[in-house]
Amino acid sequence: MPNAPQLPRRDFIKNTALGVAGATLASSMLPQLAFSEKAKLAPMTVPKWKGFNFLDFFVPDPARSRKKTTEDHFRWMSDWGFDFVRIPMAYPYYLDIDYERDITPDEVYKISEKKVAEVDRLVEMANKHGLHVSLNLHRAPGYCINAGFHEPYNLWKDDEALEAFCYHWEMWAKRYKGISRELISFDLVNEPSMREDMNDQFGKREAVPGMTYRRVAGAAVKRIRSVAPDHLIMADGNNGGHEAVPELIDLGVGQSCRGYFPFEISHHRAPWVHKDPSGIPAPSWPNGPEQDRAGLEEFYQPWFDLQDAGVGVHCGECGCYKETPHDVFLAWFGDVLGVLSERGIGFSLWEMDGDFGILNSGRDDVAYEDWHGQKLDRKLLKLLQSV
Template identity: 25%
Template structure:
């Protein structure tokens, strides 16, 4: 494998979700959601970085002007990370023109929106360029969902060039089309640039990781599930009515550690070809997933990541997939993640 060493080196982290992204909290409530003690807690756990999702509608007004309070919070978080030795990835998560559940995002059909995307990265770079390149990285966009992978490659390069105009050595995190799925990695155009980190997300099998999740069509199923193997056994599938049953059957692929290895073949091949390190920027199980299955799934996937020397960040710190809930830490999962 070719190797391109970077000064921005990470191994294990988590996502700070529902703070500067996917949240209606503002003012004091937003300030209280994620604070300096949270950062210290995560550093004390043994994590080495945080992925910080941000949304356009929180960070910039509709005219493209930075929102001072939101940027003050982001800058504070980066300061807190630096104080305790945590690196950070600033992830542009949702745009006004692009959301990962959109069926036809304007980002890919309206040239003005693609230009706005590049302008947002120019603005973000202006705000953050003084941060050391070995401590802060930028992720171009969370889970691109272009109808054609060529559209994502085109738009991604616009953001990439906007950053490179001002910051030639900043590490840029780049993922493939269609939710950063490993399966689409061979469609990604990778620039010849040693300051890149290639990312994928992993939530397979969905019937386990998103059990009863209301935003997923499969979430309507509330019967028994299993892992490893098929999530839904034949006798349980037999009592599910159509059209849900047909949808579930499409997803009901047997999963185990070996299947996980097979799913990563394309990212591993791209790493071999390019020398760029890999990063699993999101993975996790919804809290409604039965705890024994959640533990078994995490144990298998983290072993695969370790085997292939892939850095990772869980989804998420204290959201619906969190390492922490209102009842405290999910210690079983934390122990699996952080065991040496």
């Protein structure tokens, strides 16, 4: 709460939880949240799902999209014991627009049935193999943590953007309301942050003011629940997904953390993070105070406090870019997954097939196993299966 005395974040979470548990929050704390009593103050349980992100609709322009996921990927996932698919989407992908010029506010509503049907097919294919699908707006109207597309307005500041955001979520909720909540859920917006310039990939970012995030999330939650009242809704952590959000506790949604701490390990020499990655020395793990398992436990403590307040938590993205030495990656990632697993928190590796994945990651220090013509990182697979 911007104008309230600033409590330590853990105390704020606990104090907020007490109010929620007693159902004594003043009505002024629930602006425009005409939810059912069932949904209003009772966060839905988030299973300890384990799986992968699939990037079929990750880029705004379909002509620049990556290779498509096949049914084999989902079959292998199921056989290996995984049960979760996160689909981060750029909303322009499924619009009927000219990608050679900047989008206009009116065009944000030009949904292409043909392109939406591509999403349907991926969801159906995953569900066929018993996999839960989390549908996420990685680029939402008015916001994306990545550059590469000119937004016509700002989700955190402009009512026009918020209305478009809610429109898209109502559309998806209507489309999938008939699918069991066991098979599909909705992840509102990827990694909220405030950006000075959304077209500057390396620009400064900071957390969205808590009540601003709450206003945006609350409006979308209300719209989704107007048509799909029983489905799980997830909200990503603030400040790029890393910070727990106590301001959302009473919305009855789960929250999604990230497995990218410390960032210098997870994104070592990643070209979208570093303007000149060439001279960065290789990281190690553990690496002194706060760069060890105890440091990870301290980092995730606010998320554990959310759990103690009754909020379900899942790690929607995690993993390591291919430039981190493989032995360092496995040592660090084993600790990350171990810390989360001890609290019943599942995970979704950032991609199954690609630079972060178990298939075809392009690392030069891995003895890959041939897997139906794919290059399988068996050591990483075994680590994922072990938690």
